[in-house]
Structure formats: C-alpha cells, structure tokens
Amino acid sequence: xxxxxxxxxxxxxxxxxxxxxxxxxxxxxxxxxxxxxxxxxxxxxxxxxxxxxxxxxxxxxxxxxxxxxxxxxxxxxxxxxxxxxxxxxxxxxxxxxxxxxxxxxxxxxxxxxxxxxxxxxxxxxxxxxxxxxxxxxxxxxxxxxxxxxxxxxxxxxxxxxxxxxxxxxxxxxxxxxxxxxxxxxxxxxxxxxxxxxxxxxxxxxxxxxxxxxxxxxxxxxxxxxxxxxxxxxxxxxxxxxxxxxxxxxxxxxxxxxxxxxxxxxxxxxxxxxxxxxxxxxxxxxxxxxxxxxxxxxxxxxxxxxxxxxxxxxxxxxxxxxxxxxxxxxxxxxxxxxxxxxxxxxxxxxxxxxxxxxxxxxxxxxxxxxxxxxxxxxxxxxxxxxxxxxxxxxxxxxxxxxxxxxxxxxxxxxxxxxxxxxxxxxxxxxxxxxxxxxxxxxxxxxxxxxxxxxxxxxxxxxxxxxxxxxxxxxxxxxxxxxxxxxxxxxxxxxxxxxxxxxxxxxxxxxxxxxxxxxxxxxxxxxxxxxxxxxxxxxxxxxxxxxxxxxxxxxxxxxxxxxxxxxxxxxxxxxxxxxxxxxxxxxxxxxxxxxxxxxxxxxxxxxxxxxxxxxxxxxxxxxxxxxxxxxx
Numbered sequence: 149x150x151x152x153x154x155x156x157x158x159x160x161x162x163x164x165x166x167x168x169x170x171x172x173x174x175x176x177x178x179x180x181x182x183x184x185x186x187x188x189x190x191x192x193x194x195x196x197x198x199x200x201x202x203x204x205x206x207x208x209x210x211x212x213x214x215x216x217x218x219x220x221x222x223x224x225x226x227x228x229x230x231x232x233x234x235x236x237x238x239x240x241x242x243x244x245x246x247x248x249x250x251x252x253x254x255x256x257x258x259x260x261x262x263x264x265x266x267x268x269x270x271x272x273x274x275x276x277x278x279x280x281x282x283x284x285x286x287x288x289x290x291x292x293x294x295x296x297x298x299x300x301x302x303x304x305x306x307x308x309x310x311x312x313x314x315x316x317x318x319x320x321x322x323x324x325x326x327x328x329x330x331x332x333x334x335x336x337x338x339x340x341x342x343x344x345x346x347x348x349x350x351x352x353x354x355x356x357x358x359x360x361x362x363x364x365x366x367x368x369x370x371x372x373x374x375x376x377x378x379x380x381x382x383x384x385x386x387x388x389x390x391x392x393x394x395x396x397x398x399x400x401x402x403x404x405x406x407x408x409x410x411x412x413x414x415x416x417x418x419x420x421x422x423x424x425x426x427x428x429x430x431x432x433x434x435x436x437x438x439x440x441x442x443x444x445x446x447x448x449x450x451x452x453x454x455x456x457x458x459x460x461x462x463x464x465x466x467x468x469x470x471x472x473x474x475x476x477x478x479x480x481x482x483x484x485x486x487x488x489x490x491x492x493x494x495x496x497x498x499x500x501x502x503x504x505x506x507x508x509x510x511x512x513x514x515x516x517x518x519x520x521x522x523x524x525x526x527x528x529x530x531x532x533x534x535x536x537x538x539x540x541x542x543x544x545x546x547x548x549x550x551x552x553x554x555x556x557x558x559x560x561x562x563x564x565x566x567x568x569x570x571x572x573x574x575x576x577x578x579x580x581x582x583x584x585x586x587x588x589x590x591x592x593x594x595x596x597x598x599x600x601x602x603x604x605x606x607x608x609x610x611x612x613x614x615x616x617x618x619x620x621x622x623x624x625x626x627x628x629x630x631x632x633x634x635x636x637x638x639x640x641x642x643x644x645x646x647x648x649x650x651x652x653x654x655x656x657x658x659x660x661x662x663x664x665x666x667x668x669x670x671x672x673x674x675x676x677x678x679x680x681x682x683x684x685x686x687x688x689x690x691x692x693x694x695x696x697x698x699x700x701x702x703x704x705x706x707x708x709x710x711x712x713x714x715x716x717x718x719x720x721x722x723x724x725x726x727x728x729x730x731x732x733x734x735x736x737x738x739x740x741x742x743x744x745x746x747x748x749x750x751x752x753x754x755x756x757x758x759x760x761x762x763x764x765x766x767x768x769x770x771x772x773x774x775x776x777x778x
Contacts (some may be wrong), residue, residue: 181640190230190275190320191521191591192634194390196454198521198593200635204642206597209669210611210620213644216666217254221247224762225714227650227662228517230275230320230387230591231632234297238645239278240632242662243271243288243714246295251645252638254666258300264289265307269316269334269550269722271713272652274386274517275632279323279348284330286317292330294351306351308332308344313549315339320387322397324428327354331384335402335420335448338553341382343399343424345431355431359384359401359419366433367418370441376413379547381405382420386517387452389465390428391479397428398455398465400519402448406555407511408500408542410444417442423453423467423477437477437484439469444499445540446511446554447471451519455479458574459527466573468515468531472508474569476576486576490515490569491533500542500556510538511558516589518631520571523594526614528579529571532588532602536564551725566604568592570617580617584610590629590646601644603629607660609646609667623667627660643668651715651762659762692746698765703741708774711767715758724778736776744772 182204192198205213221227222242232239237257238249244264248257268288276283276295282303283295290309295302308330309315314337321330324345331343341359346352359382361367362374371377381404389398404420406412421440426433440447447470454466463479472493476486491514496505513536520531542556566588569581586606594600599620600612605628611621627649635644644667649660713722719729726732739747748768749759759768 182637182642184639185637186235187231187233187634187636188278189232190277190387190632191389191452191454192593194322194392195456196389196452196519197456197524198591199524200593200595202595202635202637202642203597204637205595205599205635205644205669207599207613207620210597210599212669213611213621213623213667214670216252216643216668218666219249219254219256219664221245221662221664223661224651224711224758224767225662226272226630226652227647228272228274228631228652229647231634231645231647232276232278233634233636233645234278236638237297238664239276239283239297240647240664241273241275241285243268243273246276246283246285246300248297248300249664251636251643252666254664260295260300260302262287262291262293265291266311267722268713269311269314269337270318270717272318274318275320277321277323277328282348284321284323284328284348286319286321286330288316288318290315290317290332292317292321292328292346292351294348304351306346308346308353311550313337313339314551314553318385322388322390323348324390324397329388329397329428331399333383333385333402335381335383335405336407336552336554337550338379338381338405338547339383340378340380341384341401343384343426343431357426357431357433359399359424361418370416370418371413372415373413379405379553380413380417380420386450389452389455391455395428396425396434398453399424399426400449400452400467402450403443403446405553406545407446408444408540408554408556409545410442410499412545412555413442415442421447421449421469423449423465435482437475437482439467439473439475440471445495445507447514450517451515454520454522454529456522456529456573460574464573466520466529468519468533470509470514470516472514472533474515474520474529474531474571474576476573488571488576488578490531490571491535491567492537494537500540502541502543504539504541506537506539508537509534510536510560511540512536513538518589518591521592521594522573523570523600523614525594525596525598526570527573529573530592530594530600531569531571532590532592533567533569534564534587534589535566536587537561552721557726568602568610568612568617582612582617582619590631591633593633593635595635601633601635603633603646605630605650607648609633625660625665627663641668651758659758661762692742692749695745695749695759695765695768696742699769700766703769703773705770705773705777708770708772711763711771712774715762716771724775732775733778735778739776741772741776744776745769748772
C-alpha cells in the first residue's frame with residue numbers, strides 16, 4: 149500500500165484558514181482588507197521616510213473619505229504632536245497630558261496628566277516614543293517621563309534640564325537598544341543645547357553631547373568669543389532619525405543665540421543650524437553638515453533628517469530647513485549633492501540692524517517641525533513649507549536667565565501661504581509643486597495607493613495625487629493642522645488620523661480646538677457615523693461689556709495665567725516679556741479692564757483671533773485679569 153504524506157498540523161491549519169478566507173471574500177464579492185499595521189514612531193519608521201505601503205485608499209476612491217469619529221483633546225492651546233498607533237491604540241500628547249485612544253472609535257482608554265514641578269518654559273510637546281510596552285516623553289519643565297503604555301501609569305520621571313534658564317523638552321525621543329535619546333529645547337532663551345541618552349528601564353543617564361562646544365571640544369574654535377558659547381543656543385525641538393545599520397543618530401540642531409545679533413558671537417557657531425551625526429551607542433561625534441554659519445535670521449534646522457538610497461545606490465540624507473531649502477547630502481562622502489528652494493527666498497545683504505532688514509523666509513517660515521518624506525512608489529521626496537517673510541530688527545544684547553534672548557524683534561508681512569513640493573531624489577530637481585493658501589507644517593505621508601496626505605494651518609486636510617500633485621481631496625476640519633497625519637490598517641480597513649486645532653505663532657487661520665479626527669472609506673458608499681460634528685468656527689465680533697457680562701464667574705487671574713501659557717506665550721513670552729509679539733508688562737498703566745478685553749476679542753491683523761472659536765467669554769476675562777497684573 150502506498151502511503152500518502154500528511155502536511156504538518158500547523159501548516160494544514162494555516163492552509164485551511166487561507167482557503168476559508170478566499171471562499172469568504174469570493175462569496176461576498178469583496179476584496180480582502182489589508183492586514184493590521186502600526187505607525188510605530190513620529191515619522192512612521194526610524195529612518196524618517198513616513199511612507200505607508202497601504203493602498204486600500206487610492207487615487208480612485210480617496211475623494212469619498214468620510215469622517216469616522218472625532219475627539220476633542222483640549223479646549224485650546226498647541227496641538228503639534230506626531231501621532232503613534234500601536235496594536236489598535238493611538239497615543240498623543242499636549243503640553244501636559246498623554247492620551248491613549250481606540251484607533252477605530254476615538255474612545256479614550258486612559259489619560260495621564262502631568263503636574264509641573266516647576267514653572268513651564270513653553271507649553272508645547274510633539275509626542276511620544278514607544279518601546280517595550282512603554283511610552284517616553286518630555287515636559288515643558290524639563291522632565292523626562294516613562295509611562296506604561298497599557299495602563300497610563302507613570303513608571304519613572306527624571307529632571308534632565310533646568311527650566312529656570314529656559315531649558316525644556318518638546319522633542320520626541322528616539323529609542324535605540326534599551327536607550328532613550330532626548331535633547332533640550334530653548335535656543336531662543338539662550339541655553340547651551342545638549343543631547344543625552346538614558347536607560348529605558350531606569351532613566352539613568354548613559355551619555356551626553358553638547359551641541360554648543362566649549363573648551364577642547366570639536367567646534368569650540370568656531371565661537372571666536374568663547375564666552376558667548378555659554379548661552380549659544382543650539383536647542384533641539386522636534387525628533388531624531390536613526391540609521392540602524394551604522395548605529396548612528398541624526399540630529400537637527402536649532403539656531404544660535406542671541407538670534408538677531410550675529411556680531412555678538414563671531415565665527416561659524418557650530419553646531420547651530422546643523423545636522424549632527426553621533427554614534428548612538430556612545431554619543432561620540434561622527435560628522436556634521438552646517439546649513440547657515442553665524443546665522444542672524446533664526447534659520448534653525450528644526451525637522452528631523454530623512455534617510456534614503458538614491459537610484460545610483462548612494463546612501464543619502466535630506467534635510468528641510470527653516471532657511472527655505474531642501475538639502476541632499478551623501479552619507480558616505482559627506483558632500484552636498486543638491487540644494488533646492490522650496491519656498492520664496494530673498495535674503496538681506498546685511499545682518500539685522502536697528503532700522504530693520506527684510507527677509508524671506510522670516511523666523512517662522514521655511515520647513516518647520518515636520519520635514520521631508522520619501523515616496524517609495526514614485527521615487528520622490530515630498531516636503532511642506534511656509535511662505536512668510538518678515539522684517540527683523542536688532543537691539544541691545546541683554547541676557548537674563550529664563551527670558552527670551554532674541555537680541556531684537558520682527559514684524560511679519562501680511563501675506564502668509566505655503567507649499568507642497570515634490571523633488572527628484574538624485575538631482576533635487578522639482579517635479580511638481582502646489583501653492584497652498586495657508587502655511588504647511590503638518591506631517592507629509594505618501595502611500596502605495598498613489599495618494600499623499602497632509603494639511604495646512606487654515607484647517608484643510610489634503611490628499612494629493614502623488615505622481616502629479618493634483619488635489620484629489622480637500623476637507624475643512626475646523627482647526628489648524630500642525631501635527632501628525634498618519635495612516636494605518638485595523639480590522640481590514642485603512643484609516644487616516646490627523647490632529648486638528650492648534651494655537652501658535654503660525655496659526656493665524658482657523659485655530660480651532662485641539663482634536664483627533666479619523667477618516668476612512670465609507671461602507672457601501674455612505675458616510676460613516678461621527679462621534680461629534682465637525683463644525684467650523686465662525687468669526688464673530690463682540691464688544692467688551694457683552695463679553696464681561698457673559699462670563700459665568702468673576703475674572704480669575706490664576707486661570708488666566710494657565711490659558712495665557714497655552715495660547716499667548718509663544719508670541720508674548722512666558723511671563724509677558726515680549727518676543728514675536730509686544731511685551732505686556734505694565735499694560736495696566738495703558739489700558740483699563742474693558743479695553744483689554746476688547747483688545748483680546750478684536751486683535752490687530754498681526755495677532756491670531758482666538759475669540760470665540762478658541763477662547764470663550766470666561767477665558768477672555770480671565771486672561772485680561774492676568775495680563776493686567778503683569
């Protein structure tokens with residue numbers, strides 16, 4: 149008798165499951181949905197490419213995307229977090245809260261609320277890193293937290309900076325072989341920037357690297373006045389990129405300080421406005437590439453570098469900078485391969501002075517905190533940018549620990565727009581570009597469906613045809629898009645998650661209330677149910693007596709201080725000392741209470757309108773009470 153060989157039980161079971169799935173999809177006439185995927189870090193993968201292999205949403209059906217659900221995260225403030233999705237849970241942050249949300253229904257699973265131990269420097273945070281069941285994030289008072297991803301319990305916290313001198317943590321850490329790599333922000337306060345690595349398990353420091361070298365450190369001789377390096381800036385405020393093959397971490401380093409008086413700090417001022425590459429294991433310096441030596445125009449490298457291989461097999465790194473250029477650098481030779489303008493560029497012939505110099509882009513222009521993405525389908529780099537010029541004036545240098553250390557001020561031009569640009573990864577040649585009515589700072593996400601997602605500060609969510617730049621979808625979301633735009637699959641359905649609602653120096657359109665919004669293709673062509681409506685706030689002009697009467701309680705300066713920190717400090721300084729906006733100290737000598745309320749309600753064109761879409765009547769009177777006490 150001839151014996152037949154039997155398949156192993158595990159293999160037979162797998163084959164039966166595949167057959168059953170094929171029979172099910174054939175019987176219904178529906179294609180099998182995509183397998184579940186994660187969005188594991190700020191830029192999706194550690195190389196920073198932000199590309200998704202999902203194609204359920206594609207050029208043929210993207211126009212029918214419908215809102216699945218919406219969750220308000222806060223009443224007001226910044227919302228610039230890069231979203232992370234792990235096994236069906238979305239993780240996001242604002243300045244103090246870390247929130248876990250069901251990634252298909254917007255249902256909150258837990259919320260961790262951090263209570264500051266010292267005065268916040270700047271109320272902002274750009275998200276979490278995930279590793280080994282833990283989340284890691286920084287705080288506005290320079291603490292580093294480890295949080296259990298399942299329960300939301302704080303496992304440990306370490307103070308790693310000094311908020312009294314302007315140090316804080318807004319960037320998303322990088323995780324590498326049991327370590328967390330994080331850096332201090334605060335260039336505009338005159339810190340001495342540094343990057344550190346900590347053990348994930350305990351929070352113990354492993355190594356540190358100063359981005360402003362002193363003494364015998366490499367680059368110290370580029371600060372000709374060695375004393376100026378004590379408060380030279382060089383903060384890091386977004387996230388970092390890893391080359392897992394070489395064990396290198398790629399860091400974006402911000403502007404020197406004081407921002408607008410380069411003569412105060414003669415020399416190239418390394419490693420400001422630079423990409424710096426370190427050994428991830430030891431923190432040792434490997435190499436660097438500086439964009440703007442002795443910068444006097446606040447032209448940080450803010451966004452994380454992005455790693456890719458060009459068609460010739462060369463390992464490349466590309467950086468989008470606030471100076472308005474996209475750079476391509478060979479990772480082996482360290483030579484610049486291309487430099488491509490991605491917004492309006494018009495540099496002054498001289499450094500800022502008391503009369504003022506006009507420059508494009510201005511201090512909040514160019515490529516901000518979300519950098520370039522790599523579209524593996526079309527083999528192109530895609531980047532968003534801000535087109536906003538300004539006039540910069542210098543002033544006397546007066547360093548005060550914990551205060552803005554700009555050495556001057558600036559005035560914005562009235563026109564403020566943005567760009568989305570696709571670039572050839574070999575030559576840097578522009579393939580297509582789209583001019584957006586509002587600044588573009590949100591994440592750029594290309595997909596295998598031939599669709600690229602992003603958003604603008606006017607509150608619009610976009611889907612572009614990746615190959616041509618044609619707009620396939622434009623949706624009003626009710627608030628500025630300033631953070632993550634990600635996509636993932638769960639339960640056979642592809643979702644797109646965005647952050648809508650943000651107040652910052654760049655949000656002069658629809659500020660909105662910080663909210664998470666999910667989109668997906670509708671079932672049977674019908675719009676999916678939403679957890680709350682996406683109403684777009686309408687501008688309303690009010691008068692101070694009406695608003696004062698509408699407040700439900702007496703003006704509370706304590707509440708006003710908290711609201712001011714969330715919505716106003718970015719321009720006016722943490723304690724009203726002034727910055728992008730005028731100083732508010734001594735305001736009581738100039739304005740009475742009703743006039744101050746009216747000023748907040750009906751600001752000049754140079755200020756964002758926060759009432760009534762972001763601040764209600766009670767919030768307005770509370771802020772008025774606070775600023776009149778400065």
